[in-house]
Amino acid sequence: MKFKIKLFLFICVLIIGSIIYCDAVVTNQAQNKVYETTETIPYNKVGLLLGTGKYLKNGAINPYYANRITAAAALYHANKISTLVISGDNSTPTYNEPQSMMDDLLALGIPAQHMYLDYAGFRTLDSVYRLQAIFGQQQFTVISQKFHNERALFIADYLGLNGIxxxxxxxxxxxxxxxxxxxxxxxxxxxxxxxxxxxxxxQGEKINIS
Structure with a gap:
């Protein structure tokens, strides 16, 4: 019985330690790569907008979604990006994160010819990986909440990409x-x-960003 208790405690410590370690590494690796204002962030040709659902289960607008739309529009109108790749989930005919985001960004004055849709961004890994593999981009600005950006940039680092x-x-x-x-x-x-x-x-066919 004592052995089982010790084993259980060891596993708990291992799990908690792994969570703390991974969280710290991802956060630390993104230091000096995330920006809060359009005045301080460098220019990149392409911005990668990470998708999320527009509505919550109660029918209200998802604040994560609304804030990402606002951030993408601000970055574009500040001339800190020229093009947006909008990457999200389109796993069913009735659920289309990239198209929903594009529609709202059109209403905020971003021309359609400056936006590209990635319908297979089911996970952050997919979105970052496909930005290189499908859209041919090695350097980009990812747009999401800070915690999400940090993880996306960690992925970009180990894929050999240059992201902020x-x-x-x-x-x-x-x-x-x-x-x-x-x-x-x-x-x-x-x-x-x-x-x-x-x-x-x-994967899919390559798309050229002109």
């Missing part, structure tokens, strides 16, 4: 509690993906 992040406004601690808890586990998963050399679910 523009942080969209976050949500309140209460609103973002579940997302922040999931993020801790996602940061462990990104180490596993790196170890097994995980590739995206879909």
């Amino acid at each position: 992040g523009y942080n969209a406004a976050d949500v309140s601690a209460k609103q973002g509690l579940k997302t922040n808890l999931r993020e801790k586990l996602a940061r462990v998963k990104v180490f596993i993906d790196k170890f097994v050399d995980k590739e995206p679910k879909f």
Whole structure:
């Protein structure tokens, strides 16, 4: 019985330690690569806007979504990017994150010819990987909340890409509690993906960004 208790405690410590370690490494590696204002962020030709659903289960607008749209438009109108690749989930005919984001960005004055849609961005790994493999981009500005940008930039680093992040406004601690808890586990998963050399679910034909 004592052995089982010790084994259980050892596993718990190992899991907690892994979560803390992965979280710290991802955060530290992104230092000096994420920016809060359009005045300080360098120019990149391409911005990678990471998708999320527009609506919450209660029908309200998802604040993560709304803040990413605002951030992408601000970055474009400040002339800190020239083109957007909008990458998100389009796994069913009735759920299309990239198209929804594009529609809202059109309403904010970004021309359609300056936006490209990546319908196979099911995970952050897929979005970053496909930016190079499909869209041919080695350097970019990722646009999402800070915690998400940090993880995307960690992925970019181990793929040999040169990325920086523009942080969209976050949500309140209460609103973002579940997302922040999931993020801790996602940061462990990104180490596993790196170890097994995980590739995206879909590849596809190359798209030239003119």
